Structure formats: structure tokens, C-alpha cells
Amino acid sequence: MNRLDALVSHLQRVRSGKEALKALYVLSSDEALFMMETKDLLRATVKEQGFTERETLMNESGFDWTALMSSSQTLSLFGEKKLLELSIPTGKPGREGAESLKSFAKHIEQLDTSDFDTIVCIYLPKLDSATQKSAWFVALDEAGFAVRLDAIERSELPNWIRSRLKLNGQEFEAGDAGKRSVEFMVEQFEGNLIAAYQEIQKLGLIYPKGVLSEEQIRESILNVARYNVFELTETFLVGNMARINRTLDGLKGEGEALVLIVWTLSEEIRLLRALKEIVLQGGHLASAMKSRRIWGKREQLIPQVLQRMHLPTLDRALQMIADIDKQSKGIPAKEMPMDPWDGLRRIGGLFAIR
Numbered sequence: 001m002n003r004l005d006a007l008v009s010h011l012q013r014v015r016s017g018k019e020a021l022k023a024l025y026v027l028s029s030d031e032a033l034f035m036m037e038t039k040d041l042l043r044a045t046v047k048e049q050g051f052t053e054r055e056t057l058m059n060e061s062g063f064d065w066t067a068l069m070s071s072s073q074t075l076s077l078f079g080e081k082k083l084l085e086l087s088i089p090t091g092k093p094g095r096e097g098a099e100s101l102k103s104f105a106k107h108i109e110q111l112d113t114s115d116f117d118t119i120v121c122i123y124l125p126k127l128d129s130a131t132q133k134s135a136w137f138v139a140l141d142e143a144g145f146a147v148r149l150d151a152i153e154r155s156e157l158p159n160w161i162r163s164r165l166k167l168n169g170q171e172f173e174a175g176d177a178g179k180r181s182v183e184f185m186v187e188q189f190e191g192n193l194i195a196a197y198q199e200i201q202k203l204g205l206i207y208p209k210g211v212l213s214e215e216q217i218r219e220s221i222l223n224v225a226r227y228n229v230f231e232l233t234e235t236f237l238v239g240n241m242a243r244i245n246r247t248l249d250g251l252k253g254e255g256e257a258l259v260l261i262v263w264t265l266s267e268e269i270r271l272l273r274a275l276k277e278i279v280l281q282g283g284h285l286a287s288a289m290k291s292r293r294i295w296g297k298r299e300q301l302i303p304q305v306l307q308r309m310h311l312p313t314l315d316r317a318l319q320m321i322a323d324i325d326k327q328s329k330g331i332p333a334k335e336m337p338m339d340p341w342d343g344l345r346r347i348g349g350l351f352a353i354r
Helices: 004-015 032-048 066-073 094-109 135-143 154-167 175-189 193-206 214-220 229-238 241-253 258-280 285-291 296-308 311-328 340-351
Strands: 024-028 053-058 082-087 118-124 145-148 170-172 210-212
Touching (some): 004 032, 024 032, 032 082, 066 082, 066 094, 094 135, 135 145, 154 170, 154 175, 175 193, 175 214, 193 214, 229 241, 229 296, 229 340, 258 285, 258 296, 258 311
Parallel strands (some): 024 118, 024 145, 082 118, 170 210
């Protein structure tokens, strides 16, 4: 599967006449902003190349998979070339869908690459490694141009923000003021890239081109960070106490259910304890993580956590989360703070890098 820069280069060559469009594109991402921008880029390019009509299909309950093949082979009433878009929101087409997609990929491979009337673009969420190896996805990848649109890690946000400001003709101050401005914006935008994009656009509208002062940025930028309870575990694994506090404050302020947070953290702590025991008994950590379907950022962070946290510390964290679970159900826990959110901060302290 290709990265975004490969697709951008391909479309630039198409526009310059150095390369032809593909009959099939597949976009996969959970990052709404990147998916939106990439769709717009692809639509604009195919329209320039004469594919002026657009038809959309949505894979939902009762979806007729024969519509994909028939729509891709049917010209419009006016004989115009078209872009056919199929969204599969779950990333799981089911048995019938998988067979249909494999047949469709075979159809695409048999097309005359110099003469086709329909370009098909399939939109998928971020796919796990098992789905990427599935027969239907491999068939699409080989028949067309599949692209993975990766989300931005927190460490990459500063450069992304700078690049977006540059499009406005704007930049940060030099020195410490500029560094504070960057960090302020990262804190506000974490977890909500679309809102970040909108706020940066707003900066371009209300201030002239040139250097933006720290005061201008703080006055303009809204607090648009959105905190996801299922990303809270990664925050704990990173071990940054300031970020843990900020995430918990965000979840509390947004009214997130305490019981869901407790369940999510307790599952992660139990997993860490089980992996720690495997390591202590001489087992192979990489194999243990693979069997538990741990990949991505967690695959990188968990070994670091297991190095710095001893078994008694993990046992203590388990006891504390059990006490908070009681509190969430209205049962007092003598050794914990009255406010369960403060208890969660105590657990965060066990994970924090010192």
C-alpha cells in the first residue's frame, strides 16, 4: 500500500501529461481531514481529465454488491466519463462483499488501461494488519492504486502546524516566544485535526501575512482538543504526567463516563501485568504481543513500560483501578482520594517517566 506522497506525485504527473490515471484507487484512513483533502484532490484531478460525472455508493445494511460492477460498466445518459465512489465505513465488506471485490479487481486488471470510461475510488477506514492481508484487499491493492493516509503523531504536529501556517504566508516568532506558541497550539489541537485546520485558516483571515506573535495566537485559537477514552491508554504508556493530567481534564470536562475509562485502563493494566510475567519467566515478548494482536504505537511503547515498571507496581495499579471501579459504582474506597479522577492521576503517576 502506498503513502500519501506517492499519490500526490502520481496525480501531479497525471496533470502534467506524464502519466495516465488509474481505473481504481483505494483510500484508507481514520483521519477525517486527510481523507477529505485527498478526496478533493483526486476529484479535481479526474475532472480535469474529463471524468465530469460523479456517482456515490455506500456499503450499508442491505447493500447490493452487483451495483458496483453494473455502475462501473454503465455510461451516463449523456455518455460522460464518471468517477464512481464506494464507501465501506466499517472496512468489513462481509463474505459476499469480499467475493464481489475480488471479482471487481479481476475486472479492473482486464481493462484496456488506455481507454476506460469510469474511475472507481473505494474509501475505507484505517485497516488492521489482518485486513490488509485479506484476499479481497490484496486483490484491490494489486489491481489499483491503494493509499494509506496515516494520522499525525503528536511529535509531528509542530511541523505540520508550521507547514499549514506557511500556506497562509504566516510563521511563528523566533526564539522562546515562537516555541511557546507552537506548544500552545499543539495542546489545543491534539486529537482534532479538522478543528486545527479550521483555526489555522482563521488565523490567515484575521491577521496579515508575516510573523504571528504569541499574543495574537493565544487570543485567536480556541481550545479544540478532543480526547478519546480509547487513546487514554497510549497517553499512560507514554508516561508524560502533564499530558496525562491534560487528557484526564479533557475527558472529565467533556463528560466522559468514568466507568468506560476505568474498564479501558483496567484491561490495559491486566495486559501489561500478563506480559511482565511472561518476560520474567524468560518468554519472548514480541511473540506474546503478536499473539495478542498488539501493533502500531502500542507495540513500540509497551516494551518501554515493562522495562520501567516492576511487577509490584503493576499490582498496585491494578488494586487502585479496582478501588476506582468501586467508587464509580458508589462504593467508598478508603485508600483512594474522594474524587475518582484524582485516583486516576495517582495511577498516572505510577506510569510517569521520572
